[in-house]
Amino acid sequence: MTPFRRRMWAMATTSLIVWGFSTITAPVQAADGISDGQWYLKYLNIAAAQKISQGEGVRVALIDTGVDPNHPDIKGSVEPGIDVSFLPLSDDGLVDEDGHGTSMASLIIGHGRIQGIAPKAKIVSLRYADSASSSPTAMGTAIKWAIDHDIKVISISAAHQDRDLVLEQAVEKAILHDIVIVAAVGNKPRKSTVEYPAAFPGVVAVSGIGVDGKLWADSVTGPEVLLSAPAEAISTASRNNRRVVTDGTSNSTAIVAGMVALVRAKYPTMPAAEVVRRLTGTATDKGPAGRDSMYGFGVPNLVAALSEPYVNSPGTTKAAATPSAAVPTWIAAPGADFPVRTVLIGGAGCLVVILAVGLAIMVVRRRRLG
Numbered sequence: 256m257t258p259f260r261r262r263m264w265a266m267a268t269t270s271l272i273v274w275g276f277s278t279i280t281a282p283v284q285a286a287d288g289i290s291d292g293q294w295y296l297k298y299l300n301i302a303a304a305q306k307i308s309q310g311e312g313v314r315v316a317l318i319d320t321g322v323d324p325n326h327p328d329i330k331g332s333v334e335p336g337i338d339v340s341f342l343p344l345s346d347d348g349l350v351d352e353d354g355h356g357t358s359m360a361s362l363i364i365g366h367g368r369i370q371g372i373a374p375k376a377k378i379v380s381l382r383y384a385d386s387a388s389s390s391p392t393a394m395g396t397a398i399k400w401a402i403d404h405d406i407k408v409i410s411i412s413a414a415h416q417d418r419d420l421v422l423e424q425a426v427e428k429a430i431l432h433d434i435v436i437v438a439a440v441g442n443k444p445r446k447s448t449v450e451y452p453a454a455f456p457g458v459v460a461v462s463g464i465g466v467d468g469k470l471w472a473d474s475v476t477g478p479e480v481l482l483s484a485p486a487e488a489i490s491t492a493s494r495n496n497r498r499v500v501t502d503g504t505s506n507s508t509a510i511v512a513g514m515v516a517l518v519r520a521k522y523p524t525m526p527a528a529e530v531v532r533r534l535t536g537t538a539t540d541k542g543p544a545g546r547d548s549m550y551g552f553g554v555p556n557l558v559a560a561l562s563e564p565y566v567n568s569p570g571t572t573k574a575a576a577t578p579s580a581a582v583p584t585w586i587a588a589p590g591a592d593f594p595v596r597t598v599l600i601g602g603a604g605c606l607v608v609i610l611a612v613g614l615a616i617m618v619v620r621r622r623r624l625g
Contacts, residue, residue: 289368292490292500294466295510296370299485304557308521310373315363315408315516316401318394319356321382324349328367328492329360329378336404338382339396340389348380354494356380358501359412361492362509363516369492372513372557376520379406384413391419391451398425402432407519407527410512411438412505414450422452430457435519435527437461437512439504441475449477459531461511462549463487463504470542470549474504480551481531482538484510514557524567533560 296302314334321344324333335347344350351357360378365371381397383389394411401409402425409429415422429436438453440446440462453460460479463471463486470476471486484507491506493499511534518530525533537560538553546552 288500289490289498292488293370295485295489298468299372299510299555300558301370301372304372304517304561305374307558307561308373308517310364310376310513310516310520312523313373313376313408313516313520314379314406315373315376315410315512316379316381316397316404316406317356317360317363318381318383318397318401318409318411319359319413320353320384320386321345321348321351321356322360322378322380323351323357323492323494324380326357326361326492326496328365328369328498329357329371330367332364332366332374332377333360334377334379336379336381337397337400339393339400340382340384341393342385342388344382344385348382350382351380351494353384353386354497354499355412355505356382358491358493358499359410359505359509362489362506363410363513365492367492369490369498372510373516373520376513376516379404389413389415391415391417391422394452395419395422395425398422398429398436402429402434407434408512408515409434409436410509411436411452412503412508414439414441414446414453416450418451423455426452426455426458430527433527435459435515435530437508437515439508440477440480442503443473443475446475449475449479454479459511459515459534460551461504461507462551463507464541464550464554468541471502471504473502474507474549476548478548480548482511482534482552483507483541483550483554484514511555514555514560517557518560521561522565522567525565529565533563537563 322333335349338345338348361369361371363371363373364376364378366374383393383397437459440449440453440460449460452458460481462480462483463474464483465471465487486504486507487502488500489506490498490500534555535552537556539556540553541550
């Protein structure tokens with residue numbers, strides 16, 4: 256074989272080897288779950304929406320299991336809040352041993368490999384729960400803290416069966432203070448109906464849709480549903496600098512909370528009721544015509560909500576929004592249902608109160624006898 260033919264043979268062989276490797280590695284690249292789990296960005300046309308607003312100046316209170324402020328996808332965008340959980344780990348809520356809170360934060364403000372809806376907004380971490388327990392009363396306490404610290408958006412990816420008075424009063428007060436509360440409707444089979452705080456009037460209840468654009472099979476439904484958003488196969492940040500792919504209406508809630516942040520950043524004087532009206536009024540209708548128990552008013556069309564002209568007239572009032580609901584995700588939607596320890600703690604608390612009252616009565620009687 257001549258030198259020329261040898262060179263041609265070598266080049267052809269090399270080309271075949273390179274082609275062979277590319278065909279072997281291509282499926283691996285296509286199967287990148289974290290990248291695939293960002294499908295909601297294209298589905299919701301987030302790139303176009305972020306050309307209008309990225310959430311600048313808006314602080315979102317995340318009531319959850321805490322947030323890890325050092326995760327690379329959210330670092331620099333998390334502010335200290337408070338820890339009102341039964342077993343507090345810090346004074347400022349900047350600890351997340353579960354991972355759920357960090358996951359939700361990344362969907363709202365992510366600016367790393369996980370891209371959130373409002374990357375220039377800030378998350379304020381309000382830790383009210385851990386992996387095993389939570390309390391609706393503690394959630395109400397966290398909401399009151401948010402009211403006192405000038406928060407305008409609250410995201411809650413958790414739900415409680417009991418209509419707790421402290422929580423109910425906190426929600427009512429927040430709505431009167433022009434705050435938009437977004438909460439998840441919950442996941443089957445752990446939940447079957449919309450619970451609290453999502454079931455309270457004025458809360459934006461969010462159901463979940465799947466990658467096929469239809470109602471996610473495990474999403475709770477009900478008349479309280481106001482909007483729907485991607486819930487299935489969503490990639491998020493997690494604890495220990497990891498990233499995971501999760502399912503659940505927790506995801507839907509954080510995504511809609513990010514949308515609210517974009518609208519509030521674009522129109523800082525717009526009342527909460529008008530923010531909600533924009534998102535529902537411009538939503539893409541799904542299912543039966545009009546509002547329904549599966550999708551509510553539909554999937555938000557964020558570009559339309561941000562583009563609609565707004566005139567801040569003197570007659571604008573701060574009216575309430577509409578009903579809604581709440582809960583967690585698949586990779587155990589890190590922490591949101593904690594009934595066992597909550598019940599035990601509640602029972603123990605009642606016993607302590609009863610004993611204390613009994614002791615006080617005994618002391619009073621003794622003083623009177625003396």
